[in-house]
Amino acid sequence: MQIFNIVIAGVGGQGVLMASKVLAESALASGLDVKQNEVHGMAQRGGSVISFVRIGDQVSSPVVMPGSADLLISFEPLEALRYIHYLKPGGRLVYNKVSINPSTVAAGLAVYPQDVEEQIAVACAEAQGIEALAIAREAGNGKAVNMVMVGKVMKHLPLKEEIITEVVKKISQNKGLEVNMKALAGGAAA
């Protein structure tokens, strides 16, 4: 198969890395080659985070080049816009509609653009926003936004939904299992 490039973006602390892990493990469980990469530097919450997952028969570079992503998953609208140029023409974007202020905005040094969603719609015809935080809360924990997002994109991946569900089951700790399963299903239905 042709290489399928995924970019996952969000804010430090939102669980971007766990979502990346689920996709990478699912690719491995499907017998495909996969490279996953993110730059995690400083530990603090609140910085912009970007992660790459590349799936195919044989994958060399761990880095997705701008203009070549099949799918961009963003956990925050402004981050969707920040990395939208990673999409290839016709690429798909799924984003969480709940915004988080960058520190620059919080300090009154910059303004959060009011028209982020309009800009997204103009830049990408295949864009869809969901209320991932509400769905995660309904599933039992606001932190499960990442699983909601994975659930939402499942049907757009070159991977079987059952395999992804199995992987989430495997890596969920006891308490989180039920929440994650609900979040996955909630995302898929959104």
Add this chain to the structure above:
Amino acid sequence: MKKIISGNEAIALGFGDSGGVFASGYPGTPSTETLEEVARLGDVYCEWAPNEKVALESVIGGSIAGGRSLSTMKHVGVNVAADALLTLTYTGVNAGLILMVSDDPGMHSSQNEQDSRNYAKFAKVPMLDPSDSQEAYDMVRIGFEISEQFDTPLMLRTTTRISHAKGVVVQQEKIAPKIEAWEKNVPKYVMLPNFGKLKHIEVEARLLKLQEYAETTPLNRIEMRDTEIGIITSGVAYQHVREANPNASILKLGMIHPLPARKIAEFAGSVKRLVIAEEMDAIFEEQIRAMGIEVEIGKNKLPLCGEFSADIIRTAINDTPAETTSPVEGLPQRPPVFCPSCAHRGLFTILSKLKVFVSGDIGCYTLGALPPMNAMHSVIDMGASISAAHGMAKVNAIAGRAEKPVAVIGDSTFFHSGMTGLMSMAYNGGNALVIIMDNRTTGMTGGQENPGTGVTLQGVPARQVEMVPLVKALGIDNVVEYDAYDLKATEAAIKKGLETPGPYVLIDKNPCILRYKIRKPAIKVDQENCTGCRACLKVACMALGLTATGEDKQKVRVDPNVCNGCGVCAQMCKFDAMHAIEGENNANL
């Protein structure tokens, strides 16, 4: 069994599977997870050292005592450990010894972009450079074999895109650790000049033997494809080259020091255009040009600074810019900030207000340099906050300036190399205010244990170093604890420290919110009382924000999904508009 793991995890696993006995390191991005993963193996001993020199020296002891040993650190850590390394190369090893060093091209989380390959040349030791997780795993085993066969320490080098990128790894059969005899051997391990002189001759001879090994090892392989272009490359650059130009012939170097001169000449002779694709310094290129080999594309076209990508390589080889889409312009940046409710926020709110010169250090608190705080004015290396502040105070005194400098440092950095600077300040009659943010962890790299944590890397309860007696023992009489969450008290404490002549140390003991998972109820802004004066925004917390434009006057709101209730912003409010919401905390970050 196949696994998908990062380069760091692969090295840890390789260590466990290759008879590894003892590992020691100091946290530093992107190397940190390696030792954490060794700890997770469960059956191999490992520990955090207070700094990289101690880590490497401990591992030298481990090797002398007969156990295969591993030391892990980031590139700048090798500067700290270099004193040990440059003589370790003379003594050689007993059991195999690997020094894993992680470079950070692109400076994702580092203060410089130094290329550790220089250290392999400098120390005259072999260096391996994996291109993916599988190679990282395999090279630990081969590395130990080389180390033992040639009686040399070996450097295993990664870069951020190897350390943190995950790829598929197939494990080899596990070798059980076997401990060599612990023997006295004065001419080998005591580097008095007479013994050292003999050892230097051996080191030079060893390098020639290693070069012969490099000629034949499968670590260095020629992949012949189209002979129009031949590319010499290593590490993650190999992957970018494969992506950019799948038909090019490649000499892939896995062992990057010493270089296989004959193999390089053979490869260069079999292709029309020779390209050298190496990230950062021109280390291959300089050596290859010195061999009299003509290089068409090297650092004349490829950057010395920053990371490579497939696009960068394509552009250099094809001499046309790669087609690429550009990002949306004008978006607000999202730089890292102190976590919501981190104690550093209180301190920097006051330092920013007082407009003092702050000599800073390496840690989360370095973010105090960014707007709107703008309250850190020099950051050099681990521990420099205190020693540099000392020098500033000395010159200020000579210049007749009244201002007293302030040094800010965290506990882990203080244990690493701040202590010696403070001792010097006490001894040499210094005059600076030193603020130690003792949050009982190594915060910036993700909350690792340190001598103040009370527990070791492997979870064993440990002796906890107490900051106040330690500082007093170094010769400081004025040592005062303060609470950075209390802005008034913090301001008063800093002013007192600045007014009192001589060295003065303030210690905040609030724990790291992230590491110790501290949760408090969120703050809410009473929109009736809020005047929109924006005083609270000065604390630079991402939970704060202005209400939508278009309203008469923008007021402040707090994002209950992000706020963690430290109350620092509320202390800035003169209009009684900020209050804690009783009940459960919602913070999702």
